[in-house]
Amino acid sequence: MARIARILDGRAGDALSEEDSETEKMESARRIERKLPPGYRDSKKDEPHGDYFVWCQTLREAQQRSPHVLVFVTSDTKDDWYLRLKGQTIMARPELVLECKEKTRAKLVLLSIRNFLSHTKNFLEADVSDETIRQAEQAQIADDRNRLVPLQExxxxxxxxxxxxxxxxxxxxxxxxxxxxxxxxxxxxxxxxxxxxxxxxxxAEARAKADxxxxxxxxxxxxxxxxxxxxxxxxxxxxxxxxxxxxxxxxxxxxxxxxxxxxxxxxxxxxxx
Incomplete structure (x- = not known):
C-alpha cells in the first residue's frame, strides 16, 4: 500500500465536495433512468454512481489541463462505455465523445489496459514487456469470465x-x-x-285468485x-x-x-x- 500511495501521490484528483457529490448523484440517477452513458449498466449495484463519478471527475481534471486528447483507460467493456456493432467493440460511445468535446475541447479515446500498454510500448517506447501485456490481457479475460457467472445465474x-x-x-x-x-x-x-x-x-287482475x-x-x-x-x-x-x-x-x-x-x-x- 505504501508503494501504491507513493505512485499515486500528486496524481489523484481531489474528492468532490459534499454539495457537488449530491449534485452529481442526481445527475447519475437521471442518466441511469434514461439509459445515458456512462454507468447505467451498473444500476443494480448497491452503489451505482461509481462509473459516472469517475467520468465527471476526469472531465473536471481535463478542463483544468486542457489536453488535445483525453486517453481514458478502463477495463470496463460494457456498452454504456463502448459502441458495439455485431459483437465488435468499435469506439467510445458517441455521447461520451461529444460530452468530452463540449466540456474539455479534447478528443476522447477509450482504451483497455492491454491496448494502452501495447500503444505505450509501440509509440512512447516505454519499457513494457510482452509478458506484461499478455498478463494484462489474461487478467481482463479472467475478469470478464468472473462476471459471466452472476450473469448466467x-x-x-x-x-x-x-x-x-x-x-x-x-x-x-x-x-x-x-x-x-x-x-x-x-x-x-x-x-x-x-x-x-x-x-x-x-x-294479474284477471288471475287474482291464482296461487x-x-x-x-x-x-x-x-x-x-x-x-x-x-x-x-x-x-x-x-x-x-x-x-x-x-x-x-x-x-x-x-x-x-x-x-x-x-x-x-x-x-x-x-x-x-
Whole structure:
C-alpha cells in the first residue's frame, strides 16, 4: 500500500465536495433512468454512481489541463462505455465523445489496459514487456469470465420467472374463458327470470285468485338470478384484471431478460475476442 500511495501521490484528483457529490448523484440517477452513458449498466449495484463519478471527475481534471486528447483507460467493456456493432467493440460511445468535446475541447479515446500498454510500448517506447501485456490481457479475460457467472445465474433466474408467469397466464386465460361462459349463462337465466316475472304479473287482475305462492316465486327468482349474474360478472372482472397485471409483468420480465441477454452476449464476445 505504501508503494501504491507513493505512485499515486500528486496524481489523484481531489474528492468532490459534499454539495457537488449530491449534485452529481442526481445527475447519475437521471442518466441511469434514461439509459445515458456512462454507468447505467451498473444500476443494480448497491452503489451505482461509481462509473459516472469517475467520468465527471476526469472531465473536471481535463478542463483544468486542457489536453488535445483525453486517453481514458478502463477495463470496463460494457456498452454504456463502448459502441458495439455485431459483437465488435468499435469506439467510445458517441455521447461520451461529444460530452468530452463540449466540456474539455479534447478528443476522447477509450482504451483497455492491454491496448494502452501495447500503444505505450509501440509509440512512447516505454519499457513494457510482452509478458506484461499478455498478463494484462489474461487478467481482463479472467475478469470478464468472473462476471459471466452472476450473469448466467441471473439469466436462469429470470427465465424461470418468465416460465412461471406464462404458465400462470395460460391458467388465467382458461379461467377467463370458463368465467365468460358462466357469466353468459347467468345473464340468460336472469333475463328469462325477468321475462317470466313480467308474464306472471301480466293480467294479474284477471288471475287474482291464482296461487299466491306462484307470484312469490316469480318475485324471488329475478332477484336471485341477478345476484348470481353479478357474482359471475365480478369473478370475470377479477380474472381480467389479473390477466392485465400479469401481462404487464411479463412485458417487464421480457425487457429485463433481453437486456441481460445482450449484456451476457457482449461479455462472451469480449471473453473470446
Amino acid at each position: 441471473g439469466l436462469l433466474s429470470i427465465t424461470r420467472l418468465h416460465q412461471e408467469q406464462t404458465g400462470r397466464l395460460t391458467e388465467l386465460l382458461d379461467a377467463k374463458a370458463a368465467a365468460q361462459e358462466e357469466y353468459a349463462i347467468a345473464e340468460r337465466r336472469r333475463k328469462l327470470a325477468y321475462a317470466d316475472c313480467a308474464a306472471t304479473h301480466h293480467g 299466491k305462492a306462484t307470484s312469490c316465486r316469480a318475485e324471488v327468482e329475478p332477484s336471485r338470478s341477478t345476484s348470481i349474474s353479478n357474482t359471475a360478472k365480478n369473478k370475470l372482472d377479477a380474472i381480467v384484471t389479473g390477466i392485465d397485471h400479469l401481462q404487464a409483468a411479463i412485458e417487464s420480465t421480457d425487457a429485463a431478460r433481453a437486456e441481460l441477454t445482450m449484456e451476457y452476449d457482449q461479455m462472451v464476445a469480449n471473453t473470446h475476442g
